[in-house]
Amino acid sequence: MSSSTTPISPQLVSPTDDELLQAQANLWRHSLYYLTSMALRCAVKLGIPTAIHRLGGNATLPALITALSLPPAKLPFLRRLMRLLVSSGVFTTERGGAAAEAEAVYGLAPLSLFLVDGAFTGSEVDDGHTNQSAFVLAATSAHYVEAALGLDDWFMKDNVPAAASPFEAVHGAPLLHETPVDAELNRLVSEALVSQNHMGIGLALRESRRVFEGLESLVDCGGGDGAAARAIVRAFPGIKCTVLDLPQVIGTAPVADGAVDYVAGDMFSYIPPAQAVLLKYVLSHWSDDDCVKILAQCKKAIPSREAGGKVIIKDVVVGTSSGLMLEAELLMDMAMMVMTSGRERDEQEWREIFTNAGFSDYKIMNKIGARCVIEVYP
Numbered sequence: 001m002s003s004s005t006t007p008i009s010p011q012l013v014s015p016t017d018d019e020l021l022q023a024q025a026n027l028w029r030h031s032l033y034y035l036t037s038m039a040l041r042c043a044v045k046l047g048i049p050t051a052i053h054r055l056g057g058n059a060t061l062p063a064l065i066t067a068l069s070l071p072p073a074k075l076p077f078l079r080r081l082m083r084l085l086v087s088s089g090v091f092t093t094e095r096g097g098a099a100a101e102a103e104a105v106y107g108l109a110p111l112s113l114f115l116v117d118g119a120f121t122g123s124e125v126d127d128g129h130t131n132q133s134a135f136v137l138a139a140t141s142a143h144y145v146e147a148a149l150g151l152d153d154w155f156m157k158d159n160v161p162a163a164a165s166p167f168e169a170v171h172g173a174p175l176l177h178e179t180p181v182d183a184e185l186n187r188l189v190s191e192a193l194v195s196q197n198h199m200g201i202g203l204a205l206r207e208s209r210r211v212f213e214g215l216e217s218l219v220d221c222g223g224g225d226g227a228a229a230r231a232i233v234r235a236f237p238g239i240k241c242t243v244l245d246l247p248q249v250i251g252t253a254p255v256a257d258g259a260v261d262y263v264a265g266d267m268f269s270y271i272p273p274a275q276a277v278l279l280k281y282v283l284s285h286w287s288d289d290d291c292v293k294i295l296a297q298c299k300k301a302i303p304s305r306e307a308g309g310k311v312i313i314k315d316v317v318v319g320t321s322s323g324l325m326l327e328a329e330l331l332m333d334m335a336m337m338v339m340t341s342g343r344e345r346d347e348q349e350w351r352e353i354f355t356n357a358g359f360s361d362y363k364i365m366n367k368i369g370a371r372c373v374i375e376v377y378p
């Protein structure tokens with residue numbers, strides 16, 4: 001390839017041939033990226049991961065067509081869908097034999113294992129609710145996509161309240177409002193939140209032993225159905241654990257088994273006293289002002305630093321990752337911006353919130369996937 005650096009203007013240097021071709025491919029990729037999301041949605045809707053699992057973990061296209069009861073004429077189209085999903089890491093593929101014309105055999109990659117019901121039954125990653133299909137279906141729903149299509153309009157309007165998300169501007173009510181925009185969407189989003197709560201709890205506890213070791217009591221604030229609290233008590237039987245959540249959530253929580261207490265309440269008004277308060281995937285759903293109010297309640301609930309008082313936060317700290325993890329963090333931040341009034345924060349933004357809530361110090365303890373564990377001290 002020849003290389004050209006002819007200046008177009010003092011500020012603008014024309015791209016090399018290579019750069020031009022890369023730019024064109026990148027433009028295709030960025031403009032059509034949503035089709036990867038939609039292909040994944042299609043795979044979940046058709047039940048492809050579960051079908052492959054039931055076929056013994058690998059399947060040819062004809063076997064999939066039969067298992068999914070699809071018209072045989074759709075086989076060449078299914079091949080194209082699978083090709084994209086293999087290339088984006090959702091499925092794996094290999095040839096079924098040495099012959100060049102041998103059928104491709106599709107298998108489950110780690111990502112698609114999490115889209116199968118019961119894939120991990122009895123294994124050590126079985127945290128009770130590993131299927132993440134609801135997350136895929138909620139994130140690719142018409143309501144989410146319509147909210148994202150309203151982003152430019154939302155930026156230009158100053159007649160919508162500053163805290164109202166594009167989702168609220170487009171659909172007339174916030175996500176998960178008590179008068180739901182759409183009952184099925186509420187069900188999916190609630191299921192997605194529960195499944196995210198369950199996913200990888202065991203791993204997270206193994207990675208953060210020193211955060212929980214020696215604690216006598218803990219409140220899991222916004223602890224949902226108590227999955228994390230029950231896992232914490234299993235791993236650290238000496239901790240007395242309480243789950244605080246809204247009455248409508250606690251009402252559906254498993255009956256207290258003696259290991260974990262459930263308290264229905266509002267974290268903006270009162271958090272039961274404990275040596276530590278856990279806020280796992282909670283603060284990223286709230287504005288800075290609301291985070292300060294929640295943390296101020298946490299501070300009232302815990303003893304001094306000398307007595308072991310601390311708030312344990314698990315959330316994204318933007319800027320601590322690179323590559324795929326960074327992309328995941330930034331996409332999650334955009335999702336928070338489009339669907340909620342929450343956000344992902346960098347370390348400086350976290351520090352300001354901690355200071356404004358009256359805390360004296362904090363420490364980023366470790367990074368687990370796209371999220372960090374932060375200890376905040378009174």
Ligand SMILES: C[S@@+](CC[C@H](N)C(=O)[O-])C[C@H]1O[C@@H](n2cnc3c(N)ncnc32)[C@H](O)[C@@H]1O
Pocket residue numbers: 193194196197198221222223224225228244245246249265266267268279280281282285
């Ligand atoms: C994103 S979920 C996180 C759940 C869980 N901590 C996890 O790790 O997945 C946020 C939780 O905060 C709860 N919540 C929202 N507003 C609350 C409030 N005012 N008081 C207590 N809990 C609240 C929700 O019901 C929900 O269970």
